Amino acid sequence: MSPRQTLTSLIVGLVLPSMAAVAAGKCERLVVTGSPDAPPYLWRDPQDPKHLMGANADLLKEAATQMGVKVELLFAGKRSQALEEVRSGRMDLLADTPLNTGELESLDFIHPPIAQNEIMVWTRVGHAQPFNSLAELSGHAGAMSEKTRVTPTFENTIKEHLTLAKQPNLTQAFQQLMLGQAEFVLAGRYAGLALTQTLGMSKDLQAQPLPVDTPGLYLALSFNSACNDPWLRGQLAKKMTELAASGRSSEAVARNLELWKAQLQQPASTPNQ
Incomplete structure (x- = not known):
């Protein structure tokens, strides 16, 4: 075998196992x-x-x-x-x-x-108090499902500045809102839409225009x-x-x-x- 053939064989011998390792490592x-x-x-x-x-x-x-x-x-x-x-x-x-x-x-x-x-502020339709910012929520009683996830920064804001009762699920949070036991609920846009429609609350509850958090x-x-x-x-x-x-x-x-x-x-x- 010539030196060139020997070198080629050596290169092939080194490359093929590494290519096989890559192929074997691909997740199926x-x-x-x-x-x-x-x-x-x-x-x-x-x-x-x-x-x-x-x-x-x-x-x-x-x-x-x-x-x-x-x-x-x-x-x-x-x-x-x-x-x-x-x-x-x-x-x-x-x-x-x-x-x-x-x-x-x-x-x-x-x-x-x-x-x-998108985490929205949900209120009763016709609610007089404007809730367009977090500052406007301060001092008002709110509710939120324990299952609603927010960013760590927003979680800290909730703890420091908002009065928020955590409920086992969104259904109970919305029921509190309907009964006047809470002035607002923090909930995802889509989960809120589906649930208000399903529970027959879509004419009574609404989301404010802008999200307060987008995790x-x-x-x-x-x-x-x-x-x-x-x-x-x-x-x-x-x-x-x-x-x-x-x-x-x-x-x-x-x-x-x-x-x-x-x-x-x-x-x-x-x-x-």
Whole structure:
């Protein structure tokens, strides 16, 4: 064998194993979880309780199909349990988590967010007091569902400046508002729209024009996931950027809002938000 052939064989011998390692490292299946009670973004499928459905599920599946990766969205319990499953690496990815600096030591957050949730001030129709800013809410009794997630900065603002009663769910918060036990409710735009319509409150309650907080909902990949590699992180970030620019996120939210409303109106269903 000539020196040139020997060198070529050596290069091929070095390159092929590394290419095989890259191919073997490509993730083929992602096990995903998230909040079971955050419609229209993510919630437990009433027809298949082992799985989650929602706008984030649809968007992630669309992105994964384009990447050649299979995705399964599984119910893992309440939010804290879902977080622990991903932290530990038993599941790979969270599909709807707010950016939390305390989790940066265990999770890779994919930017930009897969969706954004507008937190609105809801009041009774004809409410005389203008609630167009946080300053105008100070000193007035409000309510909020424990399940409503806000940014850390806004959470601190609530604690320092607002009088806010946390309720087990949004239904009870809106009932307080209807009964005059609260002057306002802080709730997501879409969850509020669906629930007021479903509960027959849409003529009595309204959202003020501007959101007071806009938390992003992120994909977060576990440090302990066997799928966590530069290729996957880069592909997910690319797909999230494309989704944000395409308007597909808004379409998915609108579609799943209607799905959730239809489920709430079924006799066997009860609002869980």
